[in-house]
Amino acid sequence: MNLQKNIAFFYVRMKLNLLYRFSPSKAGAYAFKLFTTPISFPSKNSEIFKKGEPFQFVLKGNKIKGAVFNKGQANKALILHGFSSSKEKFDYYIEPLMKKNYEIWAFDAPAHGESDGKTVNAVEYSEMIKYLHTTIGPMNAFIAHSFGGLALSLALEDTAHNHDVKVVLIAPATETTSAIDAAFQMTGVKNPRIREAIEKKIFEISGKKAEWYSVRRAMRQIKANVLWVHDYDDFTTPVKDALRVKEEGHSHVQFHLTSGLGHSKIYKDHAVIQRISEFL
Numbered sequence: 001m002n003l004q005k006n007i008a009f010f011y012v013r014m015k016l017n018l019l020y021r022f023s024p025s026k027a028g029a030y031a032f033k034l035f036t037t038p039i040s041f042p043s044k045n046s047e048i049f050k051k052g053e054p055f056q057f058v059l060k061g062n063k064i065k066g067a068v069f070n071k072g073q074a075n076k077a078l079i080l081h082g083f084s085s086s087k088e089k090f091d092y093y094i095e096p097l098m099k100k101n102y103e104i105w106a107f108d109a110p111a112h113g114e115s116d117g118k119t120v121n122a123v124e125y126s127e128m129i130k131y132l133h134t135t136i137g138p139m140n141a142f143i144a145h146s147f148g149g150l151a152l153s154l155a156l157e158d159t160a161h162n163h164d165v166k167v168v169l170i171a172p173a174t175e176t177t178s179a180i181d182a183a184f185q186m187t188g189v190k191n192p193r194i195r196e197a198i199e200k201k202i203f204e205i206s207g208k209k210a211e212w213y214s215v216r217r218a219m220r221q222i223k224a225n226v227l228w229v230h231d232y233d234d235f236t237t238p239v240k241d242a243l244r245v246k247e248e249g250h251s252h253v254q255f256h257l258t259s260g261l262g263h264s265k266i267y268k269d270h271a272v273i274q275r276i277s278e279f280l
Contacts, residue, residue: 016194028197032205035183035198036119038084038111046091055105057135059128062116066107069094073103075140077280078132080125082146082173086113092268093143096277105136109148122176122213123206125151130159141166141280142224145267146237147173153218163252165224168276169215170267171234174241176202176213182236216245219253226253227279229272236263 020027052067066087077097079090087106097104109125111117129152133139142165144152149172156167173179184195199210211217219226230242239257246255256275258266266272 016189017191020191020194020197024193024197025201027194028199028201031189031194031198032201033119035180036121038120041084041086043086043113044088044091046088048091048094049088049106052094052106055107055136057131059110059131060124062110064107064110064116064128065114066105069104069106070098070101071103073101075100075102076137077102077104077141077143078129078137078139079104079106080129080142080144080148080152081109081112082148082171084112085145088113090143090145090267092273093276096273097280100277100280102141102280105132105139107132109151122147122151122154126154126158129155133159139165141168143168143170143276144172145170146263149173150176150213150215153215153222154213156224157218157221162223163225166280167222167224167226168229168279169226170229170272170276171231171237171263172215172228172242173237174215174245176210178238178241180210216241216248219245219248219250223252226250227256227276228253229256229258229266229276231258231261231263231266233260234263234266 016027016031019030049067052069053071055068056063056065079087079093081087081090087108090106094104108115109120109128111120125147133155142152149169152167153172180195180198202210228242228245230239232239245253258269258272261269
């Protein structure tokens with residue numbers, strides 16, 4: 001597996017460097033495409049998800065698939081997975097939420113799991129969240145991990161809500177600039193001009209700089225009651241970004257910090273699940 005990764009990263013570095021020599025714009029477009037293309041993994045084939053009621057809708061030509069549990073309850077919760085993940089990885093939360101009398105909705109984001117699409121960015125994911133909030137919602141609670149946390153923050157910033165709404169952010173991708181740093185470090189791409197090219201592409205597409213796509217920035221506009229869960233040993237979404245938000249002292253945000261769980265074990269941890277259940 002490591003050999004395959006090294007070969008793939010070598011190919012990426014070579015292609016990006018060659019593209020940049022001939023066209024910085026094309027290099028930026030290629031880097032952006034890589035940045036927004038999730039890795040497909042086999043389904044977890046979760047037993048509890050087999051008990052959910054299938055639900056699907058079409059958003060911008062893509063069929064988005066999910067499931068609903070405990071239908072008919074007054075309060076509704078939406079589960080949002082991270083990049084290169086799927087709804088079924090959050091099966092740990094279905095029963096605890098049912099015990100709290102929530103109607104639970106969980107979907108594969110565009111380009112993930114059973115949903116259509118090849119690429120997805122934070123704006124597109126946030127549009128899915130806003131669509132669900134207005135059509136099957138309003139949602140009373142959200143649980144979002146990693147990339148889903150960034151998308152949710154952008155969606156809430158643009159959605160009417162109040163302090164009664166409960167939001168759980170688990171290791172959110174707090175700063176897009178940090179995510180780009182991590183991607184470049186992982187692939188070994190060191191040319192700063194290629195970094196400039198992808199940031200230019202982001203601005204061309206959205207009219208906003210990469211640093212605008214920030215949970216920290218959005219949190220100043222969010223009114224919901226927030227529980228932020230993060231691990232000190234998370235090297236995918238750096239805890240230093242979360243601590244900068246903590247230092248700002250938002251009255252509507254409480255932090256639950258852990259150690260030794262990293263980025264992927266944290267949402268599966270029994271104590272974390274219990275803390276989230278208590279919050280909700």
